[in-house]
Amino acid sequence: MCFSATASFTAGAGLLVVGGIALIKAKTIPQYVLACIPILFAVQQAMEGFLWLTLSHAAYAPWTDLTMYLFLGFAQTVWPILVPLSMLLFEKDPGRKKILLVLLATGVLAALYLGYSLLNFKASARIEEHHIRYSLEFPFQSKLLRGIPYMLATAISPFFSSHKLLRMLGWTLVISYVVTAIFYTNYLTSVWCFFGSILSMLILFIITRQNSGNLKPIPVAKLFTRP
Template sequence: MCFSATASFSAGTVLTVIAFASLKRTTKPKERFFALIPLLFALQQFAEGVLWIILPSSDYTQLEKICTGLFIIIAQIVWPIWVPLSIQKIENKKFSRQLLTFFTGLGFIISLCLAWCFINYEVKAEIDDYHISYHQIYPDIFKGYLGYLYVLVTIIPPFLSSFKRMWLLGLAILISYLVTKIFYANYLISVWCFFAAGISIIVYFVLSEIKDNVTRIYSEVIT
């Protein structure tokens, strides 16, 4: 979250509830990866909630590093592979699944590169104009090319799915990215994650669509 500790903790709590509700909508183990997306966002919001409290003080350096690290690890290392992989696991159509497998592989490479950057370069969080800003001293090549590839592997996969509501998820993520890029470019990581966290409620409705399809097919078989 990008505005206050209260907002971050509130968002984290709501997202946790959505995550458990989404898990209850799953019909197969492979759907759990997708259902856990709101919970990962919840962890990010809780991490930022703690950062809001401790950043004004210099007495919690170690906790600050842990929370900053947790947020960045999920944002830059987990999401590039988790998004395409979780969608690929629930996809039924062969061609769409093949495309999603490609994006999963690309996401894995991006995650490895960003993990290398995270290990070798310092990441610092600070409160700036009612937002949390993350300063990363990464090489320019990683900021440029990897940044564009990151956007591709986190936005395009929903549009490759055969599930209609997944397209709604992709469209919402795309719009949120454009809004963040235009109006909050200096706080892109924090603000975009905030928007995406709210959007992740669509995960529940996608899983509901899948469950309804399974129920419909089962009913057609037995009648």
């Protein structure tokens, strides 16, 4: 979370509650996978909370690298795989399933690249302007170039779902990314997770609506039309 250790731990606790409720309400394998996202967001927030402590208290400084790499490894390797996978598990349309398989493969490649880079190249974190700024000295220094596969997997894959509410996940991810990139350019990795709470509430709403029988597939022609 972008403000403090307290904010991170508080957000993590809230996300854990939302995820727990979503798991209780889930009835199918795709729903269980989707319900895991808020819980994993909670774990990620706890990791960054501990990183805040190591960066702001000298007594915890020896743990800085461990907590930083745990957070970055989680943020950069889990989501580009889990998000398209969850969309794929929900999908019934053969054409859309093929597209989602391609996006899942893209996410796997992005996760492998980012994971390899974390293990083999320098990364650092520091507190700056009430945020954590991560510096990643990876190959392909263009953030746009290395960010495209990640974004395709995490933010674009929901747009290919047959379900309108699942597509809303894509809109939430894209809008939150654009807002963060514009106003918090240097703190994108940390601040973008702030919107995890909105995403998690939406996931709970989707599972609840689906089990009430109100979530229906939409025609291919309306894939990118307004709800």
